[in-house]
Amino acid sequence: MQISATSAAVTTRMATMSSALSYLHAQEDALMGIRALLDQVSELKGMLNDATRSESDKASYQAEFSQLKEVYNQLKSGSFNGLSLFATATNGEALQVSNANGTQSIQLPQPNLSDSGLADVFANVSYRYVAGTSTQNPNSYAYVTKPGTWSEAKSDAESKGGYLATVTSQTEWNQIQASLGANFNNEAWLGAKLTSNGWEWVSGEPFTFSAWSSAYPFVMIQINGQDIPGNTLAKFSSGYTASPNKWINAYNMVLGFLTLTTTVDGYILEKSGSTSTTPGHLEEIPAPTLSQISAGTVDSALSDLAQLEASNAAAQNHLQMAMETGQNNSIQLQSVLSMARDTDIPRELSALRHSQILSQASMAMFKESFSPEQIMLRLIL
Numbered sequence: 001m002q003i004s005a006t007s008a009a010v011t012t013r014m015a016t017m018s019s020a021l022s023y024l025h026a027q028e029d030a031l032m033g034i035r036a037l038l039d040q041v042s043e044l045k046g047m048l049n050d051a052t053r054s055e056s057d058k059a060s061y062q063a064e065f066s067q068l069k070e071v072y073n074q075l076k077s078g079s080f081n082g083l084s085l086f087a088t089a090t091n092g093e094a095l096q097v098s099n100a101n102g103t104q105s106i107q108l109p110q111p112n113l114s115d116s117g118l119a120d121v122f123a124n125v126s127y128r129y130v131a132g133t134s135t136q137n138p139n140s141y142a143y144v145t146k147p148g149t150w151s152e153a154k155s156d157a158e159s160k161g162g163y164l165a166t167v168t169s170q171t172e173w174n175q176i177q178a179s180l181g182a183n184f185n186n187e188a189w190l191g192a193k194l195t196s197n198g199w200e201w202v203s204g205e206p207f208t209f210s211a212w213s214s215a216y217p218f219v220m221i222q223i224n225g226q227d228i229p230g231n232t233l234a235k236f237s238s239g240y241t242a243s244p245n246k247w248i249n250a251y252n253m254v255l256g257f258l259t260l261t262t263t264v265d266g267y268i269l270e271k272s273g274s275t276s277t278t279p280g281h282l283e284e285i286p287a288p289t290l291s292q293i294s295a296g297t298v299d300s301a302l303s304d305l306a307q308l309e310a311s312n313a314a315a316q317n318h319l320q321m322a323m324e325t326g327q328n329n330s331i332q333l334q335s336v337l338s339m340a341r342d343t344d345i346p347r348e349l350s351a352l353r354h355s356q357i358l359s360q361a362s363m364a365m366f367k368e369s370f371s372p373e374q375i376m377l378r379l380i381l
Contacts, residue, residue: 017319017322017323018323020319021316023080024108024315028309031305031308033075034305037068038302041121042295044061044064048290073122085110086110086113087112109315117300118301118304120301121298121301125284127283127284127285129280131280132279134276137273138273139270140271141270142180143184143186144157147266148263150232150252150261150262150264151252153264154191154202163269166191166201166205167190167209173211184245185237185244186265186266187266188266189233193252194217194230212246213240214243216243230250233249234248234262
């Protein structure tokens with residue numbers, strides 16, 4: 001019967017709520033134990049600050065404080081029927097239990113003590129992750145004495161793990177000068193070449209800075225009326241008084257049967273700066289000692305604990321009210337079910353059917369007595 005099924009469901013939910021109430025009682029006991037620990041910490045703090053206490057006494061207070069933290073950790077990790085009394089998630093969790101009628105969910109507090117001031121009092125050694133760092137070291141420059149063409153200098157630079165120097169700013173040009181010292185005054189190849197798109201650095205960087213000598217770059221020769229400019233980049237030596245250490249365009253090309261090349265005494269080698277990496281690591285955060293815990297820290301922990309106790313008490317009251325309502329509903333359902341069981345339903349249905357048949361027969365006889373034939377018969381008689 002539907003009443004029987006409803007009654008069974010109510011009974012099951014009542015058992016669940018009873019178990020939930022026991023869970024809250026266990027949580028309440030743990031909170032009471034934590035309050036006792038805080039009281040002991042306050043007492044130890046008072047004795048530690050007593051100037052008449054010896055160093056031996058103070059050491060014993062610290063040892064006792066360490067024992068209190070162990071007890072706290074045991075209470076913090078307590079459970080009821082395999083369910084943790086306190087959450088380990090960042091913001092705690094909310095356990096839900098349905099009321100007796102299954103129409104409402106009741107939330108049970110499962111706070112995370114690590115989010116409260118209690119963690120500042122009973123903190124253990126902890127660790128935090130320190131992210132690694134990556135530092136890009138500046139590029140390096142060197143003068144290589146090796147007479148040859150631009151192509152030969154380019155190949156030699158690449159064989160050394162670098163490339164012909166590229167210069168993208170006055171700052172970098174100054175840096176090259178500082179790096180090379182006296183060698184900066186030598187004639188040298190640089191890493192730019194003239195293409196159909198204009199001057200380009202071998203590194204692919206934009207050619208936005210230049211230190212051309214006066215009148216450069218210019219067309220040095222003509223072939224069949226066609227201007228043939230120098231297509232590679234070099235710098236004058238400091239001995240060229242007109243434009244010392246300025247840039248010129250020189251030749252490195254083959255035009256049919258004509259090979260145009262320029263030989264320079266050396267080149268400036270550039271190597272990309274290496275990357276210095278410091279790996280991430282765990283950094284230990286020591287647990288605070290008894291002397292490092294202030295009275296304000298203990299007061300804050302007590303305040304947070306009071307809120308946790310209030311939340312637990314409110315949940316217990318809510319659950320008890322729901323259980324009382326469920327108990328009344330269960331009694332009423334049991335009463336209805338009992339009445340249903342005491343009634344002989346087949347016999348009652350048979351009697352009802354018999355009564356309906358007699359009623360239908362009486363109505364038929366009543367209608368028949370008022371038919372036209374019956375009325376005419378009565379008039380004749």
